[in-house]
Amino acid sequence: xxxxxxxxxxxxxxxxxxxxxxxxxxxxxxxxxxxxxxxxxxxxxxxxxxxxxxxxxxxxxxxxxxxxxxxxxxxxxxxxxxxxxxxxxxxxxxxxxxxxxxxxxxxxxxxxxxxxxxxxxxxxxxxxxxxxxxxxxxxxxxxxxxxxxxxxxxxxxxxxxxxxxxxxxxxxxxxxxxxxxxxxxxxxxxxxxxxxx
Numbered sequence: 001x002x003x004x005x006x007x008x009x010x011x012x013x014x015x016x017x018x019x020x021x022x023x024x025x026x027x028x029x030x031x032x033x034x035x036x037x038x039x040x041x042x043x044x045x046x047x048x049x050x051x052x053x054x055x056x057x058x059x060x061x062x063x064x065x066x067x068x069x070x071x072x073x074x075x076x077x078x079x080x081x082x083x084x085x086x087x088x089x090x091x092x093x094x095x096x097x098x099x100x101x102x103x104x105x106x107x108x109x110x111x112x113x114x115x116x117x118x119x120x121x122x123x124x125x126x127x128x129x130x131x132x133x134x135x136x137x138x139x140x141x142x143x144x145x146x147x148x149x150x151x152x153x154x155x156x157x158x159x160x161x162x163x164x165x166x167x168x169x170x171x172x173x174x175x176x177x178x179x180x181x182x183x184x185x186x187x188x189x190x191x192x193x194x195x196x197x
Contacts, residue, residue: 024185025105025136026053028192032132033057038100041126043092043119044107048074048084055079058101064092090119094126102126102133106190108167109137109149109159116162120174127197135171135193137162139182145189164191171195 033040037059042050045063047070055061061079064087065071074084087093090111102123111119123133138145140161149156164180171178171193178195182188 021186021190022049023053024183025190025192026050027185028136028183029054029103029134030057032134032194033101035100039098040101040103041092041094041099042103042105043087043123044104044110045074045084046070048077048079048082050103050105051079051082052077055082062094062099090115090122092119092122092126096125097128098126100128100131102131103136104133105136106138108135108162109156113160117170117174120170124174124176124197129197131197133176133195135167135195136190137164137167137192139164139189139191142188164193168193 036057040054040058040061042061042063045051045065046067048063051061051063051074059081061082063071063074063082063084065074065084066086066088068086071084071086074082085093104119104123108116108119127133138149138156138161140146140149140163146161149159149161164182168178168180176195176197178193180191180193182191
């Protein structure tokens with residue numbers, strides 16, 4: 001995983017309504033995760049903006065990101081049940097069956113296509129039996145989103161969009177049971193896959 005080093009200020013500059021989209025994803029997470037005694041891993045947590053919205057809904061959240069700058073910002077938030085660590089590459093530095101929930105929020109399109117399967121296998125490895133993983137990505141079937149992604153966004157420059165049916169099929173091949181949902185609350189600009197093992 002290449003270091004992705006955009007501050008929240010840059011997100012707000014380059015992604016209109018970024019905070020709104022973040023809150024909508026947090027709403028989905030809270031709706032799916034009803035038990036507040038669960039341990040969560042957030043892969044690609046950035047500066048911990050999502051953790052500010054959901055930390056009360058988990059026993060503990062561990063956030064990892066390849067950017068040392070973003071992890072430093074995340075740790076400065078000082079949320080009582082959140083821990084943030086630098087983690088480079090597609091290997092996740094945790095033991096097998098460590099987490100009840102794994103979040104991968106708008107991260108996969110920053111991973112080289114050839115390395116995505118490796119990361120998905122790592123997600124499965126660190127998930128507990130009957131655990132949940134939630135993958136959020138941009139909807140490539142929305143023409144406005146597609147145009148912004150490839151022709152406007154500096155944040156996504158050089159990235160490849162993740163097609164939902166291909167991702168769902170790959171997850172199923174790896175032994176996940178997955179459900180695909182498009183987010184109408186975001187004008188169908190994003191989708192998420194709710195996967196279990």
